[in-house]
Amino acid sequence: MKKELIDKLIREITDKGELRDLYKIAKGANILVIEEDLGRDGGLYFYEAKTKTIIINRKLSYYHRLIVLAHEIAHAILHPYEEAYFTCIGFPKASIKENEANYFACKLLDFIGFWSDENLCIYEHELNKSDKGFIAMYMKYLSEPTTKIYTKELI
Template sequence: MSRMKEIVAKIIDKYGTNDPFEIGKARSIEFVFAELGSTFGFYSSYRRIQFIHINNKLEKTIQRFVCAHELGHAILHQDINTPFLKAHTFFSQEKIEVEANTFAVELLMTDDAIYEYKDMCLSINKLAEIYGIPREVIHLKTFSNKFF
């Protein structure tokens, strides 16, 4: 099992959900929905209070992915005020952005959830669509041995 898959599994087990908004709420993270222009969202902290800022003009499915991505920063990079996640840098190759995207993909598209579709012969892109994962980051998903 990959390190990220282990981290996500522990988070899901601890909070009993893979919903990033519920996990954030349980961790006392403050959510700020605002007009952010071309910025999808960002994570910040001030005096040990964590904030996830989300563009209120985005579709709900993208807001959910952005929340999961920023939750990844809150958990993995809590001492770093991350750069703005902008439309044109959403798929950044910077290490912390790749880690946050990987966290979001593993959180929103768990192996157990995918396993439910095993007999339907769905493409990885269709599964990504079902779980609100942008196609550009689906390659970050790692699959467990139960799929092979």
């Protein structure tokens, strides 16, 4: 999938930038979001009975839940009929679909102002090593937009 198409989809689901709350974005895209205790898993997405559903681990910190939610929204939009489980996030993945979801999540989080939130650093200690890697790779992407951190298929 082309980056331009992902960028276009993000503009569409955020009502051309009017929506900045991930939970409202999910609701606007007809995605049900549920928070439950998932043990060690971050979240999951599935499609059943004509309903797109995301379950987020309620034990995660606020910012960690946003990362997981953005990633699962990506699966709901990009791969709506396939299940996805969030264990950890990072670059690059062997799966093209995971790389697409990671890119989508990065861009969506950027679009809603997540990366510029001054409170993000307060919660950094609650993120696991893989999530910190995700943030570091995205910051590298922001500072060096020509860096190839995604697979060849995501151009």
